[in-house]
Amino acid sequence: MSKPVIGIITKHKKEDNVRLDTFIRDEVQQAIFDNGGIAIGILPPNEGKVHATNDWAVNLTTEEKHNFYEQLALCDGIILQGGNYLDEYECFIAKHCYDYNIPILGICAGKHILVRAVGGEITSVGNGNHYSEEKYVHSITVAKNSKFYEIVGAPSLMVNSRHKNRTLNTPLDVVAESPDGVIEVEEDKSKLFYLGVQFHPESLYKKDEAMNNIFVSFIKACEEYRNSKDN
Secondary structure, three states: OOOOEEEEEOEEEEEOOOEEEEEOOHHHHHHHHHOOOEEEEEOOOOOOOOEOOOOOOOOOOHHHHHHHHHHHOOOOEEEEOOOOOOEHHHHHHHHHHHHHOOOEEEEOHHHHHHHHHOOOEEEEOOOHHHOOEEEEEEEEEEOOOOHHHHHHOOOEEEEEEOOOEEEEEOOOEEEEEOOOOOEEEEEOOOOOOEEEEOOOHHHOOOOOHHHHHHHHHHHHHHHHHHHHHHO
């Protein structure tokens, strides 16, 4: 049986204030390969950057949408990466996955995309405890009636943290929070896999079983989605 194909949404990166490149974080793609998936990049629609605000809109041409649909059709699941910039095309993809029940995992900024895609809002953190740390920084409390609890198998976890924003309002299920009330994990229980995490499991999965299980469960959902397409 072929391995599930996971599309990682590439992000724009500006170099030397002159040209835009697109990138995929090595840790993210490696977590997919190490857990039995095939990682491919889903490219931006054009060379422009359009920041996704809380009231984002679809500003894609018919051809740009078609190009995305063609790329997404190759995939059994989608990952939205972290990063300092949120683009409107990421919201477009997340909403498409939500509408068609395509498994999607949002990491850090990717979680914010999942929230904004379905009408939620984010704002700045305003708390230094959540900035730029690769190591374990704080705990989170996990709701026992959640899919996320089934994934990690624990009522609390230690997580790393490197982000500047947090959820303000969300239509999603809030299933984990940090001690200072920052929403750390959100999901939609009605979907096959629509999950966003505020922390960075790709930096911990090699040594932390709970972090690795996020990718294991995601890829399992992608396999289920692929099988549903084949039948």
